[in-house]
Amino acid sequence: MGSWMVPTAYLLGIGWYFATCIILGVVIGRWADARTGLEPVLTLAGIVLGLAVAMVGGIRMLLPFMRRFGTGPTE
Amino acid sequence: MKLVIGLAAFVGVLVWLGIGLFIAQGPQPEIIVPAEVITKVGPLNLTNTLITSWVVMALMILFFWTATRSMKLLPTGAQNFAEAVISFLVGQVEEIAGEKNGRRFFAVVATIFLFVICNNWFGLMPFFNAFGKHEDVHHHVFHELTSEHPKDLTLGEDGRYIEGNGFGGWIMDGDGGLIIAKPRTKAIDFEVHEGETPGEAADRYIVFVAKHFAGFEATDEELEHPTAEMVAAAAATLDGTDGHPHLLLGEAHAADDHGAAAAHGLASPALHQTITGIDFEGAKKFGLVIPLFRGAFSDVNNTLALGIVAFLCIEFWGFQALGFGYLKKFFNLNGVNAFVGILELLSEFIRIISFTFRLFGNIFAGEVLILMLTFLMPFLFVDIIYGLELFVGFIQAAVFALLTLVFAVGAVEHHGEDEHHEGHHGEDAGADAHHAHGAAAAH
Numbered sequence: 001m002g003s004w005m006v007p008t009a010y011l012l013g014i015g016w017y018f019a020t021c022i023i024l025g026v027v028i029g030r031w032a033d034a035r036t037g038l039e040p041v042l043t044l045a046g047i048v049l050g051l052a053v054a055m056v057g058g059i060r061m062l063l064p065f066m067r068r069f070g071t072g073p074t075e
Numbered sequence: 076m077k078l079v080i081g082l083a084a085f086v087g088v089l090v091w092l093g094i095g096l097f098i099a100q101g102p103q104p105e106i107i108v109p110a111e112v113i114t115k116v117g118p119l120n121l122t123n124t125l126i127t128s129w130v131v132m133a134l135m136i137l138f139f140w141t142a143t144r145s146m147k148l149l150p151t152g153a154q155n156f157a158e159a160v161i162s163f164l165v166g167q168v169e170e171i172a173g174e175k176n177g178r179r180f181f182a183v184v185a186t187i188f189l190f191v192i193c194n195n196w197f198g199l200m201p202f203f204n205a206f207g208k209h210e211d212v213h214h215h216v217f218h219e220l221t222s223e224h225p226k227d228l229t230l231g232e233d234g235r236y237i238e239g240n241g242f243g244g245w246i247m248d249g250d251g252g253l254i255i256a257k258p259r260t261k262a263i264d265f266e267v268h269e270g271e272t273p274g275e276a277a278d279r280y281i282v283f284v285a286k287h288f289a290g291f292e293a294t295d296e297e298l299e300h301p302t303a304e305m306v307a308a309a310a311a312t313l314d315g316t317d318g319h320p321h322l323l324l325g326e327a328h329a330a331d332d333h334g335a336a337a338a339h340g341l342a343s344p345a346l347h348q349t350i351t352g353i354d355f356e357g358a359k360k361f362g363l364v365i366p367l368f369r370g371a372f373s374d375v376n377n378t379l380a381l382g383i384v385a386f387l388c389i390e391f392w393g394f395q396a397l398g399f400g401y402l403k404k405f406f407n408l409n410g411v412n413a414f415v416g417i418l419e420l421l422s423e424f425i426r427i428i429s430f431t432f433r434l435f436g437n438i439f440a441g442e443v444l445i446l447m448l449t450f451l452m453p454f455l456f457v458d459i460i461y462g463l464e465l466f467v468g469f470i471q472a473a474v475f476a477l478l479t480l481v482f483a484v485g486a487v488e489h490h491g492e493d494e495h496h497e498g499h500h501g502e503d504a505g506a507d508a509h510h511a512h513g514a515a516a517a518h
Binding site for chain 2 (some may be wrong): 005006008010012021024049052057065
């Protein structure tokens, strides 16, 4: 793999992870809303939960990336 | 001279495009998302994607067995290639995970990478999605309309369909074995509507078939709500013309593979007879090709299976390295960390979904793109997309293997090791700055 290939593959993977978390939150929220008739409360809750999971998971995935490829702040 | 070469290239492209568009153009393809069942082994479905993955596995085993059968100190040929691939992968894995962990994860990560990339590239072979067995759509339609529990169609208690469903196909040349699509024919669809009875659907289907195959004249409105006279006229047109489909009426006709369904028949309210099938005589056949080979990861079952394997391996390594202390990452009673732990636990499971749909989405979309462009703009544009798909196949294999590796590294790390690493990173950065300063001074 070229020097650019690993970061490219890694960041592509993280992008999909973010999208999956949010879409899954919305889908489960909509399904739960349809079952309970609470629309749109659970959809909103699903979005918030999806975003939160995406953020926590994203940070966990990005930390090793930053360690390896990040150059840190420049003065 | 340059002008001549430029003109020649332009004309060449135009000719290539023209040959594709006007000579080699085929019928419109039918996109089917689930993998097609080739045959059944007991209760198990043997799908074309499963067959492909077995073929790829067999080829990989054969290659590596051949390459390593008689190893030499100075490798040549297949052994040389295999060693180059493996040493490249070992280098990449060890660079990310370190030597100790890298060796531990290598077997799984490299297997995933090689299996995915071989499947993705193998799926670009020209015989993929191109030939296989064919299924007559008239049987399919009658099977769906008459069986008690059709796959995507439900008959309500009042005898009407609850959900609509579309059936499609294209006119095929030949009547068995390998089927070559007849060029320049149109795909036609017949759709069963919600709230319709099987008899009404059968009447509409008779007019629909007569219009498309026997030149029977009917407007769109008449196609949707045909009168009894029109259905009778359509049936007569079909029966009175040679080389066109004929209705099989009256007694049950069980002389085909779908006998059970066809034997039931459909009672046509307009004809007051039971239609047991439609016989497509002559050269024109109405059918679907069920390809024998299809890219293994264009089936969500295979990507899900691989995602679950990756997930189980990661969790196994986590427990192996940290014992039950691994669970502390998720179950923590320390303030806000308790909430973060639960989010992390959720994120572990979401990874499976993310793995699954990332690979499936990319590979399936690529197949659809190639298939559609092969029929819309043959030769020219599809070549470019083939190049793109080679790249996508590689990148997706790399993404899958790399993320498995990175998650595995995360799983075996002690909790709070990130901060530790951050400290080291800071020191490293400091050291780098020092070196840079030294180098500048020396300069």
